[in-house]
Amino acid sequence: MNIRLNIIFLIIIAIIVTLLSRIYFLSIKSNTYYEELSKNNYINRVNKIPIRGIIEDRNGEKLAINEMGFSVLVKPHLSSYKNKEQLEKTIDLIVKNLPQYEKDKLIKEYKKNDSSYNHDFIQIIDFVPYEEFFSKYTILASEDDIKIESSSKRYYPQKEVASHIIGYVGKASKYDILNNSLSSYNGIIGKNGLEKYYNSKLQGEMGYKDVKVNALNQEIEILNEKEASIDNNIKITLDINLQRYIQELFTGKSGAIVVMDARNGELLAAASFPEFDNNIFARGISVKEWNEMRNDFNHPFTNKIINGLYPPGSVIKMGVGLSFLENGIKENFTVNCSGSLPIGNRNFRCWKSTGHGTVNFRKAISESCDDFFYKGSLKIGINKISHTLDKLGFGQQTGVDQINEFVGVNPNKEWKEKKYNQPWYVGETVITSIGQGNMLVTPLQIARYTSYIATGKLPKPHFYKANYEEPKELDIPSSYLDIMRKGMYDVSYAPKGTASRHIRSKVTIASKTGTAQVVSIPQSEKVRMKESELKYFERSHAWITTYAPFENPQYVVTVIEEHGGHGGEAAGDIASKIYDKLYDLGYISIPEQTK
Template identity: 50%
Template sequence: MKIKFILFIFIAIWLALLVRVFSLSVESNSYYERLSYNNTIKTEQIAPVRGEIVDINNRPIAINQLGFKIQLAPHLGLKKNLHIFEEEVSTLVKLLPKLDKEKIIKDYKKADSYYNHNFIDIVEFVSYEEIMPVYSILNLRENINIISSPKRYYPYKEVASHSIGYVSRANKSDVEEEKLIELIGYTGKTGIERYYNTYMQGLAGRREIKVNANNQKVEELSIERAVEDRKLTLNIDIELQKYISSLFQNKSGAVIVMGVDGAILSASSFPEYDLNTFVSGISNETWEKLSVSLDKPFTNKLIHGLYPPGSTIKTGLGLIYISSPEIGPNWNTYCTASMPLGQRVFRCWKKDGHGQVEIKKAIRESCDDFFYKGSLKLGIDKMSEGLTRYGLGRKTEVDLPNEFVGTVPSREWKRKKHNQPWYIGETVNTSIGQGDFLTTPMQIARFTALMATGKLPHPHFANMLGFQVVKPRFEDVLDENELKKLPIIQKAMYEVCNAPGGTAVNYVNPKVKIAGKTGTAQVVGIMQNIKNRESEHDMEYYSRSHAWLTTYGPFDNPQYVVLALVEHGGHGGSAAGKIVSDIYDKLLELGYIKQ
């Protein structure tokens, strides 16, 4: 019995051993095969090359400057390898004397660790011209790795800086938002570069290589090319953009030249700044100088500048007036230069008043009193509804990131914002684009296009994404009655620029007939006890009103909107009239307008 038991135990042990051997040699073969594969086959991602941005005539606006990144092998910071590390760094600095030795050492030690087996970036960019004479020497050194690394470059520097935006080093939040950015290292930070970042950065490629025990490449097994070089063509004409920048020297504000279909030929926020200073990182000195400027060069005033629209909204509000049963197209009033209301007196800008005023004269001569009294007849609810429908106080959906909305004041807005009741004096203030009324230049530009054509366009910079054409988009916001009355407003806008008494007639003289509206947006309030206003040019600069002039032309065949906002410029016509006239003449010269 004992022999049988011992024999049973013996057989059982051998069976267990055989099962285990079978499992290890046969069933686990695929598992260990995968481990072996991972030990010898390395998968690398290939960073895509960012697409270029060109203008409507295929002139490069944002390109990739050819250059290289330098890497050092890991673990050279260990005590036993320090002599190798010092030798490699000394060689680099000797061959490329512009390199910062201390920065190289600091960056390397920061990234080096026992757990990192990949080469470490120590120099982000060296130009092609610099590295070519020493490339062969460096490439023979086994601890140094040189890889292609293009750098974003903006050949026109500060021109259209706020519209184009810039690419800069990615931060932690950028990487969390999109993993591909970790591989690329750079991302669009502002403007078009940010809005179209996903499109232009492309998709990563993939490469499988065989490596030895020292992590050295033995053989390339397969490669999947990156999706890259995605070209973005804009509607912008960079020559027109440069010309406008020259007109706005030593001024702050914004200029927009836009087709009535929404295609933006030029859009500038002033002051501008050199985009190239941000690609590799701006110095503290330069940042400090720009950031403390009262002219706010970092603010994209096209979509982030919030200004009282002043009298520019009188065209749209006038259309609401004459289309409403409360007022109608034949209503007129007598302007005495002031309108008492409760404890306040609301004054017209013209000291002696405008006399008898109807809608066309009210717009042509920008009579405040006409709009004051009309607002009391119509009421804030219909005013704010109509102006919002016309595109104010809401996003234009232009292809720029983080567009601001602005404010069209209303009862509901004030209740939500301040939890306070609405007062009738606020209705009167709203009627001339003051009080809490705030708009962006981009909103006023498309509002002007609506007055020109009856359709509200969506502004857009992009003309083509690769070979895909960006089609214009419109909103039909005018009802049948408003469309019928619109020619009255258009005629009044024509008279602003061409008829005696027009607020812009003495300041605009382009070679094409245009229509428009001036606006003066107060920066500081005027005390009730002041009867004789101080001249704008006698005021402190930063207390002067902002000057608007928004136009369209040619009048008989509207094609383009030209808007200029001059911060602290005073009167819209005098501050912006010559700028706008010169832009129309340039459009004629460049062939955009044909006589």
């Protein structure tokens, strides 16, 4: 009996606890939920979308701005059968005043976004320029079923100048929106260049306005408000006047040019050729335009400053020379260059078939003697050369504020084993020592390494001060650097210097030329064909990398002309004119005694 009573009492207690729990949930716990739900019925949050920040050059000239205009929206719930005529009438009025738009497409856009749950006006035209729309404003804005809002569209006033660096915005994809919620409101996001790298800064932060509304969705009271951010602009290190001048110099050519402050890594100009007008992406590129650019053998889409991978040719020789000195080869090391070096079944030729005679470090740089580097490389091996070049920034990103920077290839035994599962051969050491074979670099890597040769510090290239880092000191003795600097001076001014006939400037320029082969030369060819006799796409790439003034290094200019032939001849004059422009613009100061 007692057991039965205990069971009954337990059942009664369980029922009481259940009822009390339910009462608590309905009266207290769920109150918060339903209160929030209720608020959603009478409080609307109106988002305030920030205007995208502008991009300016170092002197305040505009590189990316917002063109002002209007968007057109239509009242919701007009797509039902009974409102069909009203919708048609409304769209007809819009098309009559804006004949560039097609009625069927506007109706389709409207229906795609209309639903019984949506009480907001539906945007069917995202942007009409101010000057095109202003005369139509009164007509359309007076209609109850039409709403006109201010809108903006990205515009690049410099057009193709510095297009790879500035980048462009485009319509936000579903993937973009997943990773950046603000892009779902403004509909755009940075797709390339600085527009993408600094998208978070440029797009700003959303504002909002919480508004109490009645059953008809009419505004009664503003409850809370936060303004969208306005501190979205960035001023970069480019000088667009210098960039424009460089573009004129390089008309009709393909390649890249970098102008960098050797002391801190600021990029005054960085051009990849051919360029393209970023506005075609902001307004929407046509299929014809896309196919023309995609099929261009000169690759206008590629930002060759950071994504162009080239054999460096002889411009790498200062780095290889530093490796010789770091690894026990004495400063007075000389070789007798007879024009070729036989190894196994192959004859490794110097570019000068008659040879350079007795060559030391300074002469090897000045006259670009290949045999000097062949023989030095055999003394220390590829791994030690690769180690020094790694310190100088090869085979790694420079850290510049651009997206998807390539690292290039700084080959060694381990690299080849991993990539090809093959051993390293001595002939590969020899060919790598003159910047051929598997070695690949970007123009920006060469400019950065040249800055180190000039100043003894390795800077981080950058376009925006937020990306600045203090230049790094490396453990390479300054006496070694002095040898390379003197050799680079002789390249420009010694009688047999490889650029001596082409360097002509108001400032004293230290330089190094390079001719990077695109196709190999058969061993059977005794006399090499002239570059001008080769087919265009078989001609060597022409390099020159420089710094100036020699007495007080301030700036680096690196030029690569694709299929340009010999470096000094193709690029020496261009580099000279850039330094003259830097002088004329007031960037370079020259001590009185050297003017």
